[in-house]
Amino acid sequence: MKLRSYQTQAIQKTKQSFMQGNKKICLTLCTGAGKSIIARKIVEGALAKNKSVIYLTYRTVLIDQMKHTFKSLDVEYGTLQKYGKTQTKEYDLVIIDEVHWAMGSKLYNNINCKYMIGLSATPITPDGYPLEFDEIIDIVQMKDLIDLGYASPVKVLSTAKVDTKKLKGGKDFTMKGSYELMAKSEILKDIVKVYNDHAKGLKTIIYAVNIEHSEQLKEEFLNAGIICDTVHSKKNTMQLIDDFRENRIKLLINVDILTTGLDLPDIYCLILASPTKSLIKATQIYGRCTRLNPLDTNKEALIIDCCEVIKNTQHPYQRFDFNKIRDKKKSKSCGVCKSDMIIIDKQMSKNDEVTYTVKTIYRCTECSNFEEVEEMKVVNLQFCEKCGEQIESKNLEYKQSDKSIEFTFTCKCGFVSTEREILLSDAELKIIHHEEVMKAPATWKKVAELLKEDCKRNGYKWQYSKRLIDIMQNRNKTPEQVEDMIMSIREKGGKISAIQFME
Numbered sequence: 056m057k058l059r060s061y062q063t064q065a066i067q068k069t070k071q072s073f074m075q076g077n078k079k080i081c082l083t084l085c086t087g088a089g090k091s092i093i094a095r096k097i098v099e100g101a102l103a104k105n106k107s108v109i110y111l112t113y114r115t116v117l118i119d120q121m122k123h124t125f126k127s128l129d130v131e132y133g134t135l136q137k138y139g140k141t142q143t144k145e146y147d148l149v150i151i152d153e154v155h156w157a158m159g160s161k162l163y164n165n166i167n168c169k170y171m172i173g174l175s176a177t178p179i180t181p182d183g184y185p186l187e188f189d190e191i192i193d194i195v196q197m198k199d200l201i202d203l204g205y206a207s208p209v210k211v212l213s214t215a216k217v218d219t220k221k222l223k224g225g226k227d228f229t230m231k232g233s234y235e236l237m238a239k240s241e242i243l244k245d246i247v248k249v250y251n252d253h254a255k256g257l258k259t260i261i262y263a264v265n266i267e268h269s270e271q272l273k274e275e276f277l278n279a280g281i282i283c284d285t286v287h288s289k290k291n292t293m294q295l296i297d298d299f300r301e302n303r304i305k306l307l308i309n310v311d312i313l314t315t316g317l318d319l320p321d322i323y324c325l326i327l328a329s330p331t332k333s334l335i336k337a338t339q340i341y342g343r344c345t346r347l348n349p350l351d352t353n354k355e356a357l358i359i360d361c362c363e364v365i366k367n368t369q370h371p372y373q374r375f376d377f378n379k380i381r382d383k384k385k386s387k388s389c390g391v392c393k394s395d396m397i398i399i400d401k402q403m404s405k406n407d408e409v410t411y412t413v414k415t416i417y418r419c420t421e422c423s424n425f426e427e428v429e430e431m432k433v434v435n436l437q438f439c440e441k442c443g444e445q446i447e448s449k450n451l452e453y454k455q456s457d458k459s460i461e462f463t464f465t466c467k468c469g470f471v472s473t474e475r476e477i478l479l480s481d482a483e484l485k486i487i488h489h490e491e492v493m494k495a496p497a498t499w500k501k502v503a504e505l506l507k508e509d510c511k512r513n514g515y516k517w518q519y520s521k522r523l524i525d526i527m528q529n530r531n532k533t534p535e536q537v538e539d540m541i542m543s544i545r546e547k548g549g550k551i552s553a554i555q556f557m558e
Contacts, residue, residue, distance in 0.1 A: 077189035079171040083178050092170075109148075110150045140162070151172070207344070209358055209371050218363070222330060259325040260313050260344075261328055262314075282304060314336060337365075344358065365432075450464060490516060497537075
């Protein structure tokens with residue numbers, strides 16, 4: 056098979072990264088970009104040099120798929136659940152598919168290898184921060200693949216019926232709260248109405264909160280005369296998925312079954328009815344509908360957000376920032392000098408009938424460095440307060456002033472409603488403070504924390520930080536001196552192990 060240009064680039068960048076001394080890297084490509092083809096080419100190169108290779112993942116269905124891709128190659132296969140129970144033998148190369156599910160687990164830490172390649176469309180934490188590898192190689196994201204013509208464009212609609220502000224939860228909303236919100240009779244009926252208005256006849260997947268919610272949705276659709284079924288952990292789903300694949304059923308309501316692994320080119324619509332704050336989950340779901348359909352060169356996928364998923368995560372076209380740094384105070388600082396940044400401008404521009412972009416411009420208070428951050432937002436579908444009918448997006452007017460942006464909806468019955476987005480006023484332009492670590496006095500406790508961070512980032516066990524402290528203390532180094540050495544290594548992009556050879 057002839058490789059696409061970005062696939063060739065991925066193989067080249069992998070070799071370059073290993074040559075630069077990196078041991079654990081991640082190749083990130085969006086769903087449908089052909090990670091398995093790239094993996095095969097890399098494995099062929101390793102086997103040609105008589106290297107031992109093992110492919111690991113967390114689901115047996117992915118292993119079955121990869122066995123087909125690696126057919127005729129001498130590769131070992133297994134699940135992390137099996138191989139990660141104890142320390143493995145040392146492999147020359149380990150490939151971990153869907154590596155975001157493995158990071159931070161004991162299973163992952165027990166994999167012993169000279170080189171590791173993680174494969175993932177989402178090498179991030181649920182709240183959007185990059186996972187810790189020696190290098191994340193960003194090859195192609197969803198918007199890139201669409202622009203290149205290798206994925207279908209996506210239209211996103213969002214309803215205004217659900218408000219998730221009061222939902223509780225840490226990294227994600229609680230299932231109990233999400234179910235209580237989405238199982239309300241008016242919400243169930245609204246989901247059926249949205250399907251009828253925008254997706255009727257399209258092969259569609261609905262993402263429900265839990266089994267009870269999925270069955271309630273099924274009953275609502277059946278009562279409306281729409282053939283559908285549910286797939287979840289308490290049913291034999293294989294026959295239902297085959298029926299869906301063969302178009303005997305065009306609407307499936309699922310509970311955490313069809314988030315990954317189902318790649319059908321004729322899926323045209325996804326309806327999000329399960330609130331989430333997880334960028335990983337949302338992005339994996341988006342990828343279910345973007346594969347090209349060879350029988351329809353004009354395919355445009357449709358995502359209907361019925362529970363503010365995009366508001367709480369991000370738009371499918373929005374890019375991941377793999378250089379994003381977690382700030383405990385959630386403040387914004389300059390990437391050059393770590394000083395405070397102020398918002399100096401905020402602009403909005405309308406993209407099409409259903410989306411608009413907010414661009415925020417920051418300026419550093421010390422070095423005058425500028426940074427632009429863009430966020431894509433979806434205009435909520437409105438329902439007429441007078442007649443109750445949904446107002447079509449074509450009847451939307453857009454007006455922006457210095458202080459606000461207004462969306463005016465005109466129903467066919469003549470009623471006019473306005474939704475306003477307020478921009479920052481001058482009074483709201485405040486400095487966002489950043490805690491500068493270097494200003495605090497150096498202590499061995501602080502040095503230990505810095506060393507642990509770098510050990511984790513470089514793929515070493517955290518106990519290695521204790522060994523490095525012992526070495527530094529035996530050399531009579533002060534905490535200030537060691538801290539300076541750590542910062543010097545970070546600035547040069549080196550490995551923390553280099554501290555042993557510094558004077």
